[in-house]
Amino acid sequence: MxxxxxxxxxxxxxxxxxxxxxxxxxxxxxDKSCSHRSIMFGALAEGTTHISGFLPGQDCLATMNTFKAMGIEIEGPDSEHNVTVHGKGLHGLSKPEALLDIGNSGTSIRLLSGILAGQRFETRMAGDNSLNKRPMGRVITPLQLMGANITAASDGTPPVVCSGLAADEKLNAIDYLLPMASAQVKSCVLLAGMYANGTTSVTEPGITRDHTERMLTAFGYPVKSIETEQGKKISIEGGHKLTACDIQVxxxxxxxxxxxxxxxxxxxxxxxxxxxxxxxxxxxxxxxxxxxxxxxxxxxxxxxxxxxxxxxxxxxxxxxxxxxxxxxxxxxxxxxxxxxxxxxxxxxxxxxxxxxxxxxxxxxxxxxxxxxxxxxxxxxxxxxxxxxxxxxxxxxxxxxxxxxxxxxxxxxxxxxxxxxxxxxxxxxxxxxxxxxxxxxxxxxxxxxxxxx
The missing domain is CATH 3.65.10.10 (Enolpyruvate transferase domain)
Known part of the structure; x- marks a missing residue:
């Protein structure tokens, strides 16, 4: 633990x-939000990503250690807060040997749920006392609608278990209206959408931070957004790739x-x-x-x-x-x-x-x-x-x-x-x-x- x-x-x-x-x-x-995402997208990209200005706090280090546990080689952070991530592509992660310890990071566990929902191996995630009291139903519900084999404890809190997809399975694209304005839920669904058949869309009832959309674009993954009567609708089509780049946080x-x-x-x-x-x-x-x-x-x-x-x-x-x-x-x-x-x-x-x-x-x-x-x-x-x-x-x-x-x-x-x-x-x-x-x-x- x-x-x-x-x-x-x-x-x-x-x-x-x-x-x-x-x-x-x-x-x-x-920025913590950008630091988390730079590690995640660097790990899932093809090639080597160089990150400057990385936040070496425990939350972001928890994200880094999680991807190391899934076979990603990461160097740093050095004294100048530089990090190098050797990406293996969207399907390059490997099964971790033990439970993924997320520490105190709600961003990590919610965004990782979207990424792990599309993998073909089982993972378990939990964290400290504070994190293990936080609601996960808000991300588990849309992921289950996409066909993910993901569950939490009976009260909807961690540990989160992703059982993985069968060899011939893919997630299903959905058109999801967020019940609350939440960048974490939006990001989780969009990240899962990279592994889905078709186009996954998320409509947010209020403006939320858009670091995920900006960084996906920086890594070369196409993202579309339009204004609708219900709010801003962000769409992502499964099957594209992330290409390594340099990120200044x-x-x-x-x-x-x-x-x-x-x-x-x-x-x-x-x-x-x-x-x-x-x-x-x-x-x-x-x-x-x-x-x-x-x-x-x-x-x-x-x-x-x-x-x-x-x-x-x-x-x-x-x-x-x-x-x-x-x-x-x-x-x-x-x-x-x-x-x-x-x-x-x-x-x-x-x-x-x-x-x-x-x-x-x-x-x-x-x-x-x-x-x-x-x-x-x-x-x-x-x-x-x-x-x-x-x-x-x-x-x-x-x-x-x-x-x-x-x-x-x-x-x-x-x-x-x-x-x-x-x-x-x-x-x-x-x-x-x-x-x-x-x-x-x-x-x-x-x-x-x-x-x-």
């Missing part, structure tokens, strides 16, 4: 001391959001965050924070590896509470814990609705953030699909991160406006998405002390 399986092993606590000023010019780690906007909020809530100062991915399906956090009166200047816009990137100049700002536009929710779904800290430091009430997806992340992020904010003196009202946060004075206290890296990092940056020390429990999983977070935060002016 995962070495993170036993909660008792999570011993890292972070003590965050109050600070007033931030300053600096920083780079955040590579942009900086992760989810990681950048912690420093955007830090720059905004600090009493004084300015932070420049360079090379941030500006994919239009991911910029909800910038939209929301700017609507809250946040001073975020987007400069030096350019393209890198098929993805738009820019530098962000963030200045201390008097934030105000807003009603968050539900159209921005899927564009900022991973960034809401940090946005909640901005709301706690704003004047007035910030209201979020339509975000029930937050309850099935690494933790129930609505409840986890509400509990921590209340502990720190902030008034919150929780709803099934959202929260109301009344801005006020953050105090001191001890908060539970519930092994959720984004909860831990969000409360760490809240110390910029706290009256005393904040102790954050169970922070080991910060390494899953942002290995050098503590060092970078201290570099720009925070005072974070990790304690094992």
């Amino acid at each position: 995962s070495n993170l399986q036993d909660k008792k092993n999570n011993t890292l606590t972070i003590t965050a001391k109050p600070s007033n000023k931030v300053s600096g010019n920083i780079l955040v780690p590579g 942009p900086g992760d906007i989810s990681s950048a959001t912690f420093f955007m909020v830090a720059g905004l809530i600090a009493k004084e100062g300015q932070i420049t965050i360079r090379n941030v991915g500006m994919n239009p399906t991911r910029i909800g956090a910038i939209n929301i924070l700017q609507q809250m009166n946040g001073k975020i200047l987007v400069t030096n816009e350019r393209l890198a590896g098929g993805e738009p990137v820019a530098d962000l100049v963030v200045s201390s700002s008097p934030l105000k509470g807003i009603d968050i536009d539900e159209r921005d929710v899927p564009l900022a779904i991973d960034e809401f814990p940090a946005i909640f800290i901005a709301a706690a430091c704003a004047t007035g009430i910030t209201r979020l609705r339509g975000a029930e997806e937050l309850r099935v992340k690494e933790s129930d992020r609505i409840q986890a953030m509400a509990d921590g904010l209340v502990e720190l003196g902030i008034d919150c009202t929780v709803y099934p699909d959202g929260i109301d946060i009344t801005g006020g004075q953050l105090t001191s206290g001890t908060v539970e991160s519930h092994d959720d890296h984004r909860i831990a990092m969000s409360f760490a940056i809240s110390s910029l406006r706290a009256t005393g020390e904040i102790t954050i429990l169970e922070c080991d999983n910060v390494a899953t998405s942002f290995p050098n977070f503590v060092a970078l935060a201290n570099q720009v002016g925070l005072t974070l002390i990790p304690n094992n």
